Amino acid sequence: MMTQTRTATLHRMVLPDHTCPFGVRAKQLLQAEGYDVDDQILRDRDAVEAFKAEHGIATTPLIVIDGETIGGCDDLERYLAER
Numbered sequence: 001m002m003t004q005t006r007t008a009t010l011h012r013m014v015l016p017d018h019t020c021p022f023g024v025r026a027k028q029l030l031q032a033e034g035y036d037v038d039d040q041i042l043r044d045r046d047a048v049e050a051f052k053a054e055h056g057i058a059t060t061p062l063i064v065i066d067g068e069t070i071g072g073c074d075d076l077e078r079y080l081a082e083r
Contacts, residue, residue: 008035011051011063013042022073023061029073033080035065
């Protein structure tokens, strides 16, 4: 029996001097739940600020599962708990 691959897109900040711990946690949670993670790394402050402005969010990460915007790490934890 073939299982369907579940894919999540994770937009997270990994700067030369700082890796967002919430992005790391979100990736770990997704992988633990069996998701194939499309890890979109924001590598500099300008990219982070532009991404946040484009999506109308105050912080990263931003998680999208099957086209549905879940939100940040806390939102992901709630989403997974409800499954």
